[in-house]
Amino acid sequence: MYSAKATTIYKGQSATSPNGKRSVSIGAVSFDTDDHPAKVTVHTEQGEWSTTIRFGLDAEILWSPDSGSFAITGSNGGANGQYEADVVFVYAGHIKVVKLTLLIERAFGHPVDCWTPEVPNVGATRWLVPSKKLLVAAEIAHHSNCDSFGTFRAYVVDLSGPLVVRSINQIRTRKLYGEDLGEELAQADDDCIRNPKWCVVGSYHKKETN
Numbered sequence: 001m002y003s004a005k006a007t008t009i010y011k012g013q014s015a016t017s018p019n020g021k022r023s024v025s026i027g028a029v030s031f032d033t034d035d036h037p038a039k040v041t042v043h044t045e046q047g048e049w050s051t052t053i054r055f056g057l058d059a060e061i062l063w064s065p066d067s068g069s070f071a072i073t074g075s076n077g078g079a080n081g082q083y084e085a086d087v088v089f090v091y092a093g094h095i096k097v098v099k100l101t102l103l104i105e106r107a108f109g110h111p112v113d114c115w116t117p118e119v120p121n122v123g124a125t126r127w128l129v130p131s132k133k134l135l136v137a138a139e140i141a142h143h144s145n146c147d148s149f150g151t152f153r154a155y156v157v158d159l160s161g162p163l164v165v166r167s168i169n170q171i172r173t174r175k176l177y178g179e180d181l182g183e184e185l186a187q188a189d190d191d192c193i194r195n196p197k198w199c200v201v202g203s204y205h206k207k208e209t210n
Helices: 101-108 170-180
Strands: 014-016 023-028 038-043 048-053 057-063 069-078 081-090 095-099 121-129 133-139 152-158 163-168
Touching: 014 057, 023 057, 038 081, 048 081, 048 095, 057 121, 069 121, 081 101, 081 133, 095 101, 101 121, 101 133, 101 152, 101 163, 121 170, 133 170, 152 170, 163 170
Parallel strands: 081 121
Antiparallel strands: 014 023, 023 038, 038 048, 057 069, 069 081, 081 095, 121 133, 133 152, 152 163
16 A cells, blocks of 8 residues: 555554564454554563554555564555554563654645545555654545645654654655555646646635635
């Protein structure tokens, strides 16, 4: 979905770390909620640890090249989102979860008009510095609620904060990291960035003035 290098695990599969010593699996949690809670289990040399996320649908794992952490992206609703992302650091005796969704939502804001207010999908895309810096995308959900739907902006996140240290537009992101973009981002229309007027959904959601 959001990273061409990620491994999909939501159908009972597991994702093995680059060093071959760790893996991640996911299982459904039976909660009476409208989202998709899931138990994420990390298998390591020292033992097994788990955490719970609320976005288990279409979950994908992007391991850091140093096997010290992984990003997990998934949906808390349907196939269109909303997608969220966390980073999980794997230590000798425990794991630590760093949440990215709200950080990216705030950085992205509401750059286009929508019929109803809507936050972006958030997806981990590429490790830039192993376990330290991650490229994360914010995508306008791929349905006709907002102008320029399906387009995105990318952010470089310093995980020590975490904090956003750089913002990159869609066209530049494609030039720099095109081979890392998952299917959902790869199909984004650059013409909507060059000329946003071409990708206006309709006048029905514009604010009317008298």
